[in-house]
Amino acid sequence: MTAAVAMDSTERTICLDLGGTKIASRLVDGYSLDASHPRVAPVAPVARAARLPMEAGANKTTEDVGTTSTTSTTSTTPTPTTYDGLIATLRDICARQYASLPDTPRSSIAIAIAHPGTLDSRGIWSNANMQYTWQRPFKKDLANALNSALPCRVDLALCNDGDAFALAEARLGAGIGHAAVFGITLGTGAGCGFVYQGMPMISPRGTAPEWGHLTMPRVIPFDDGGSPAPRPCYCGRIDCIEQYLSGTAIEKEAIDQGANATAQASTLLTEPAIAHRFLCRMAAALGIIVNGFGPESIVFGGGVVIPPTLLTRLRHALIDHCFGLAHQPSALHEDGTPPPLTEEQEAKLPTLHCAALGNDAVMLGAGLFAQLVQRTPSSE
Numbered sequence: 001m002t003a004a005v006a007m008d009s010t011e012r013t014i015c016l017d018l019g020g021t022k023i024a025s026r027l028v029d030g031y032s033l034d035a036s037h038p039r040v041a042p043v044a045p046v047a048r049a050a051r052l053p054m055e056a057g058a059n060k061t062t063e064d065v066g067t068t069s070t071t072s073t074t075s076t077t078p079t080p081t082t083y084d085g086l087i088a089t090l091r092d093i094c095a096r097q098y099a100s101l102p103d104t105p106r107s108s109i110a111i112a113i114a115h116p117g118t119l120d121s122r123g124i125w126s127n128a129n130m131q132y133t134w135q136r137p138f139k140k141d142l143a144n145a146l147n148s149a150l151p152c153r154v155d156l157a158l159c160n161d162g163d164a165f166a167l168a169e170a171r172l173g174a175g176i177g178h179a180a181v182f183g184i185t186l187g188t189g190a191g192c193g194f195v196y197q198g199m200p201m202i203s204p205r206g207t208a209p210e211w212g213h214l215t216m217p218r219v220i221p222f223d224d225g226g227s228p229a230p231r232p233c234y235c236g237r238i239d240c241i242e243q244y245l246s247g248t249a250i251e252k253e254a255i256d257q258g259a260n261a262t263a264q265a266s267t268l269l270t271e272p273a274i275a276h277r278f279l280c281r282m283a284a285a286l287g288i289i290v291n292g293f294g295p296e297s298i299v300f301g302g303g304v305v306i307p308p309t310l311l312t313r314l315r316h317a318l319i320d321h322c323f324g325l326a327h328q329p330s331a332l333h334e335d336g337t338p339p340p341l342t343e344e345q346e347a348k349l350p351t352l353h354c355a356a357l358g359n360d361a362v363m364l365g366a367g368l369f370a371q372l373v374q375r376t377p378s379s380e
């Protein structure tokens with residue numbers, strides 16, 4: 001277990017959120033990453049005798065909310081569509097952010113980049129939905145480009161964007177006060193991360209946890225009555241969750257059923273029939289996580305905004321998929337407020353939340369990763 005963060009609150013990290021359509025970047029200071037200064041109120045705790053102790057500083061109250069952050073504003077750049085173009089753009093963004101630092105020249109700079117997909121132990125990139133990145137030596141190519149462009153040592157930290165999102169929301173955002181937080185990002189794809197006791201849970205080979213590329217459970221009535229057409233996924237499998245629950249998938253299915261071709265997923269989810277199908281499918285897909293990982297809290301982020309009223313109904317729909325509760329009928333209807341949860345249901349179901357950190361979550365998570373990497377014994 002890594003100790004609580006103690007760092008220079010003014011030290012800055014260049015943080016990037018590399019997405020499929022745009023790259024967001026900003027300078028993030030240590031104050032913004034310090035869990036003893038969360039910028040949002042903690043969620044109401046769920047009464048549970050077996051609650052595990054949180055890391056010091058991760059369960060502060062709104063009185064601790066600070067205002068002295070010197071974090072810069074966010075810049076965005078379209079994501080190039082070629083690998084070489086991407087490396088050059090990342091280099092240029094970092095050089096531009098470095099030039100905006102108030103304390104140059106300097107001996108080193110930390111750069112933290114959250115990206116889709118995974119890097120193996122050799123730094124080879126795979127599994128991103130930008131397929132031109134597959135099997136490319138991303139870590140080596142990026143380090144070479146940055147070292148040639150910046151006049152100081154570069155401490156480069158790379159992490160998956162779903163992991164970064166979950167880490168930031170768990171330590172600084174909607175998951176504060178919960179020991180086990182599962183984060184889900186819905187946008188072009190469906191990303192995820194799992195944070196336990198304030199630390200990201202990542203498999204030694206870097207590919208897990210994965211949620212968007214697990215098989216979508218069959219959901220009655222939408223997938224009933226014959227053999228629904230399988231949905232191939234770019235990863236090579238069929239019927240991945242991402243093909244049903246990402247923003248892209250929600251929009252495609254809605255268009256197939258006659259919706260306005262320009263409507264975005266966040267808008268479509270305000271339509272009762274589309275919302276009902278979404279939450280029935282989401283409840284089934286979350287059941288895998290609830291039963292397999294047992295998160296206290298699930299936080300939703302990404303470009304797809306889920307209306308808070310839909311989250312209330314989604315939690316009710318989870319009853320049908322939660323081990324120990326599924327024998328009870330959920331009484332979920334297409335519209336209307338579901339009945340209050342029983343004490344047992346309240347105790348067994350995770351709380352569901354919209355992201356509290358907005359578009360900053362992934363960049364802040366990348367900055368947290370850079371801190372954690374620098375603090376591991378092997379790098380000290």
Ligand SMILES: [Zn+2]
Pocket residue numbers: 212213233234235236237240242
């Ligand atoms: Zn897939």
